[in-house]
Amino acid sequence: MLDRVEQIDMAGRSTRPASLLEAMRERTKVLHVTAERTGIVAELLRGRGTRAAYAVLLRNLLPVYEAMEAELLRHAASPVTGLIVRPELHRSAAIAADLAQLDARDLPLLPEAITYVSAIREAGSGSGHPLLAHAYTRYLGDLSGGQIIKKILARSLSLPHEALSFYEFPEIADIPSFKNEYREALEQAGGAMTEHDSVVEEAATAFQLNITLSQALQAAVGLDG
Template identity: 50%
Template sequence: MTAATAENSAPVSVVTALYLRTKTLHVEAERTGIIRDLLRGEASREGYVLLLRNLLPAYQAMERGLERHRGSPGLGALARYRLDRAPAIQSDLIAICGKGWSRDIPLLAVGEVYAGRIAEAAEGAGARLIAHAYTRYLGDLSGGLIWQRLLARSLGLHPSELSFYDFPRFSDLEALKAGYRKALDRAGALVRDGDAVVEEGAVAFTLNIELSWAVQSATLKGSAAAAAAE
């Protein structure tokens, strides 16, 4: 987080530093695996559900970590937003798959690895959680409504199955996004090792890319097996 412009020697904000470090990975993520299929309208419900199921432990780990650091000056501000995507994911899984979703939908190895990495980031002062909050929450706030409309159209999902993209506690999503971005920057300004936070952002995007590939592969194998059984 030590990069500076020629006109200004002050360090860039953590959000800007994370954006600059991960923008190539961000593009790669949108062109990868199940995310690419979803954006093109080519994914199945099974693929989307498998993605949700494998994102859930990551959000649970992040939300537990933020709650643990609720009393800290930086992370406490992020925790108090209570964006709480894990309960929304669980609600969607029940709405789409029924109450037996946890039995019927597998947790892939990379899903476990992703959640484990976030749990590690929450240890100690928990500064690296800033990178995961940036990657997931700011991404959700930036593209949530687009994803909601896309999935409703391409997969025929109903509003009750798309609560992951709703933030009912907040009436103005643009104001929420702007406020959360400022909270991330304030938290980043209090971190001793900003470069570690920025590099954690690259790790977060890499894990998302690996998860996207794994979900696509598992979905294709499942479809092939179902076709062979007919």
Template identity: 55%
Template sequence: MLERTDRAGLDLRPASLVEALRERTRDLHVRAERSGIIADILTGRCTRESYARLLRSLLPVYQALERQLTMCARSSAVAPIVFRELERAEAIAADLHHFPPGQEETSPAVERYVTAIIAASKGDGSRLIAHAYARYLGDLSGGQILSRLLARSLDLPPEALTFYAFPAIFDVVAFKSGYRAAIDRAGDESEDFDAVVEEGALAFELNIELSLALQADVAQSGS
């Protein structure tokens, strides 16, 4: 629980959901950047095959997230964060056409991630806010760094990196600011603020687990 009080008994919990999510996931965010296949990308150790496996792992995650967001879009706690221009599943599927065909990634880590997203849609669906925060703001921020690194280290053309391209968003900085405000509005409508914050931690943990599992699988297969 993030709710804390000072000596006078005043609530010190961050008033903003974005602030609360950022505080709760700060250390996890650092771990995510230093773990697994993401660390391999950042240090130039990623191969085309391992990156294709990352895309195949993330595809069912985004499909689940976008399906659940659409299903819960009438909820006042979800409606503010539903933007079709953020959806990534179609872009990931398109990028995969630029790599040799491979088997669908159905590892336990992927399955746990998808199951958690589906579970997050229960009730008013507000725990989906945390998954949107973790994935989409990450794509708009760190994802842009990954795109440049992948283009250079793997010699990938722009058409193979549309996962990180947002052609319908003309000002990414302004959009991110507006999306953070939308998350805060959604948080105001949530039935359980603290549950959303804890779901944010879970979202990062699941992402780390997937990244580590993929790195281990790639090492074992020699890809």
């Protein structure tokens, strides 16, 4: 793993972690717990969701992934952001397929999803380096907690395999190994850029956007408590 040079204060103490991944993980640790324990995500993890609620979640995540994937591809030639552009992770087509399987129509697009999309487009402006934070938040989540959600949804909602494409990665043969490779790519990207602190803060923003959307979706589908 590529080491980063730590910043040192006047007393010779380190002022930030040596790796981008470590810094993002530390900055979002509390937010990560909050994301799992609140909103529609928490309801799904507890097996208290409905097909309608899941469809509304997908409807609101679709433009988020479309924006993120479009911005990542736009920066595919970047020596920094390009390191984490992996089309096998792209989820927008899978989400659209799941919505078709669920025969989901005329579902609401919440303002919180629109805000999330705007934040991703802003992250993609300029160097595009803040996109590292959004890829870290969404894709590693899909490869980790998303696999747990898939099993719960299949059981609690009796969803067929064809309606769970969002959590399927047919082009990735070994998910644990791929996650390690992707973390390494994030580290290499972190070592090749200078906006370390702003990207770490963008990771916190990404988690907060997810939490806010999840809470809004919980209220919209009537799963409060």
